[in-house]
Amino acid sequence: MSNPTAAMLVIGDEILSGRTRDANMYFLAxxxxxxxxxxxxxxxxxxxxxxxxxxxxxxxxxHDQVFTSGGIGPTHDDITADCIARAFGVHxxxxxxxxxxxxxxxxxxxxxxxxxxxxxARIPDGxxxxxxxxxTAPGFTIENVHVMAGVPNIFQAMVASVLPTLTGGxxxxxxxxxxNRGEGEIAETLTAAAQAFEDLSIGCYPFQVNGAYxxxxxxxxxxxxxxxxxxxxxxxxxxx
Amino acid sequence: MSNPTAAMLVIGDEILSGRTRDANMYFLAxxxxxxxxxxxxxxxxxxxxxxxxxxxxxxxxxHDQVFTSGGIGPTHDDITADCIARAFGVHxxxxxxxxxxxxxxxxxxxxxxxxxxxxxARIPDGxxxxxxxxxTAPGFTIENVHVMAGVPNIFQAMVASVLPTLTGGxxxxxxxxxxNRGEGEIAETLTAAAQAFEDLSIGCYPFQVNGAYxxxxxxxxxxxxxxxxxxxxxxxxxxx
Numbered sequence: 001m002s003n004p005t006a007a008m009l010v011i012g013d014e015i016l017s018g019r020t021r022d023a024n025m026y027f028l029a030x031x032x033x034x035x036x037x038x039x040x041x042x043x044x045x046x047x048x049x050x051x052x053x054x055x056x057x058x059x060x061x062x063h064d065q066v067f068t069s070g071g072i073g074p075t076h077d078d079i080t081a082d083c084i085a086r087a088f089g090v091h092x093x094x095x096x097x098x099x100x101x102x103x104x105x106x107x108x109x110x111x112x113x114x115x116x117x118x119x120x121a122r123i124p125d126g127x128x129x130x131x132x133x134x135x136t137a138p139g140f141t142i143e144n145v146h147v148m149a150g151v152p153n154i155f156q157a158m159v160a161s162v163l164p165t166l167t168g169g170x171x172x173x174x175x176x177x178x179x180n181r182g183e184g185e186i187a188e189t190l191t192a193a194a195q196a197f198e199d200l201s202i203g204c205y206p207f208q209v210n211g212a213y214x215x216x217x218x219x220x221x222x223x224x225x226x227x228x229x230x231x232x233x234x235x236x237x238x239x240x
Numbered sequence: 241m242s243n244p245t246a247a248m249l250v251i252g253d254e255i256l257s258g259r260t261r262d263a264n265m266y267f268l269a270x271x272x273x274x275x276x277x278x279x280x281x282x283x284x285x286x287x288x289x290x291x292x293x294x295x296x297x298x299x300x301x302x303h304d305q306v307f308t309s310g311g312i313g314p315t316h317d318d319i320t321a322d323c324i325a326r327a328f329g330v331h332x333x334x335x336x337x338x339x340x341x342x343x344x345x346x347x348x349x350x351x352x353x354x355x356x357x358x359x360x361a362r363i364p365d366g367x368x369x370x371x372x373x374x375x376t377a378p379g380f381t382i383e384n385v386h387v388m389a390g391v392p393n394i395f396q397a398m399v400a401s402v403l404p405t406l407t408g409g410x411x412x413x414x415x416x417x418x419x420n421r422g423e424g425e426i427a428e429t430l431t432a433a434a435q436a437f438e439d440l441s442i443g444c445y446p447f448q449v450n451g452a453y454x455x456x457x458x459x460x461x462x463x464x465x466x467x468x469x470x471x472x473x474x475x476x477x478x479x480x
Contacts, residue, residue: 014443016279017412018270019458025284030258039256041291042284044265047443051281074424075444076431116427151446172257184314187356191316203254203287204315206391218259 003038003169003222007059010044011052011070011080012150023152024069031159036169036222037065047071052083060087060145065166067159070150072139074116081140084147085124095123098138105136131161170222175231179238182206182213189237190217197230199223243278243409243462244304249295250284251310251320252390263392264309271399276409276462277305287311292323300327300385305406307399310390312379314356321380324387325364335363338378345376371401410462415471419478422446422453429477430457437470439463 008028014020025042032039040063045051052071059066071080085092098121099113106113120137123129130139130146132154139148139158148158179186183206194202200221207214217238219230234240248268254260265282272279280303285291292311299306311320325332338361339353346353360377363369370379370386372394379388379398388398419426423446434442440461447454457474461467474480 010282013441013460014445014458015265016269016282017414017460018266018268018273018279019414020445021266025255026258026261028258029256033258039258040286042250042256042282044282046280047441073444073446075427076434077441077443111422111424114424114428116431117424119427174257174259182351184351184354184357187315187359188354191356194316201253201287201317203317204313205254205260206313218254220253220257 003036003172004064004167005040006032006037006065006067007040007063008042009052009055009059009066009068010042010150011047011068012044013046013077015044015070016046024150024155027152027156028067028069028159031163033172035163035166036171037166038169038172047077047079049079049083049086052080053087056084056087056145060143064144066145067162068145068147069155072120072137072147072149074119074137078119080147081122081124084142084145088124088126088142088145090125090142092122092124094118094121098123098129101129101136101138130158133157133161172220172222173224173227174218174220175227177217177219177231177234177238177240178214179217179240180212180214181238183215186215186217186238189234193230193234193237196233197221197226200226200230202230202234243276243412244407245280246272246277246305246307247280247299247303248282249292249299249306249308250282250390251287251292251308252284253286253317255284255310256286264390264395267392267396268307268309268399271403273412275403275406276411277406278409278412287317287319289319289323289326292320293327296324296327296385300383304384306385307402308385308387309395312360312377312387312389314359314377318359320387321362321364324382324385328364328366328382328385330365330382332362332364334358334361338363338369341369341376341378370398373397373401412460412462413464413467414458414460415467417457417459417471417474417478417480418454419457419480420452420454421478423455426455426457426478429474433470433474433477436473437461437466440466440470442470442474 127140127142367380
């Protein structure tokens with residue numbers, strides 16, 4: 001059986017304007033690979049309702065799981081929760097369970113649960129909450145879409161809350177061969193290996209050190225013995 | 241007149257598996273912002289022909305300019321050029337001008353222009369070449385799509401070759417106010433400012449230092465005087 005598939009939607013003008021370098025995609029990609037869920041596509045869109053709604057609907061339809069990051073804070077530019085509700089055609093309002101979490105948190109810190117902070121308790125009908133051990137304000141899961149914060153340490157904590165609840169597949173295993181020759185020297189050998197091991201993915205990533213070309217050849221697959229066999233064959237064919 | 245819009249397509253299993261952290265998106269976003277071209281969407285897809293063709297067609301239709309990165313090297317997993325040709329329904333083969341560039345380069349370095357390296361001279365009919373001062377093998381532009389390498393220093397050199405040929409708009413200007421209060425404290429003031437300055441974008445990006453919450457308030461727009469006015473008003477309203 002093939003692995004479940006996933007997509008990610010990164011929401012935020014600050015990424016598209018080059019102000020902020022996204023860190024969540026790299027993190028999520030690594031976690032999903034370990035869990036045996038194949039990340040197939042990532043989209044980054046601006047803080048624009050039409051862009052968010054369109055992307056969520058397309059990704060939720062095409063993939064088993066969708067993970068979003070960004071736009072669930074207390075300020076006017078945090079429009080993700082409302083857009084997700086619109087994408088699924090459900091009602092959204094401050095919900096008692098989310099409000100109770102925030103109330104307890106702000107009681108403890110002595111801050112007021114004002115109108116802005118209450119925005120973070122707006123949860124679409126039918127969603128379940130995602131635990132946020134860092135700053136309390138929850139994410140949520142609706143159908144196959146997991147809606148999480150953009151701040152990296154909060155995003156990472158929410159991913160840790162969600163991932164154990166999902167059915168994974170076979171983790172993707174990989175082995176890397178470092179070759180101190182240019183890609184053009186080894187390309188034919190790689191093509192032959194890709195044909196002989198059609199069930200595996202063989203990638204070639206060039207680098208340059210002190211003016212000399214080299215390449216990392218990465219063999220990926222879910223069957224460790226097959227990955228081993230391909231790497232052994234490649235090492236022999238490349239005289240490594 | 242509003243600015244031209246752009247999209248980016250990042251192609252590569254190595255990004256989606258978490259092996260490599262993409263650096264090209266952040267670079268391109270910054271360059272486009274300076275040039276007055278609004279980056280509206282980024283997609284990352286795997287080395288899969290259907291995924292690449294579908295994404296290129298969708299992005300080329302929806303935006304003024306499309307920039308791709310990755311998959312134009314000499315090895316079997318470099319399928320971008322063929323996919324772009326398919327997306328535009330044109331023929332692709334080794335082209336004389338690209339071949340001549342590579343031949344001169346390899347003659348100089350004493351390496352053989354073998355079959356694998358010749359793959360890098362495969363250019364779709366009707367495309368114009370993008371100069372690659374780093375490693376010679378060219379990118380290409382077909383209609384509104386600019387096809388470039390994934391290796392960051394080559395990608396950056398190709399962007400530098402392409403950008404001066406494009407019509408830009410008004411560069412996006414931004415000013416940042418650092419506020420040593422949590423987002424929840426300042427949200428109402430920001431909402432009022434966003435309403436008073438509807439022509440600007442006002443973003444709020446929280447941070448945490450030594451356990452205390454703060455936020456960077458970023459005001460963006462193409463009219464410097466308006467950005468100034470909004471920042472001055474915000475500083476006053478926030479008692480900064």
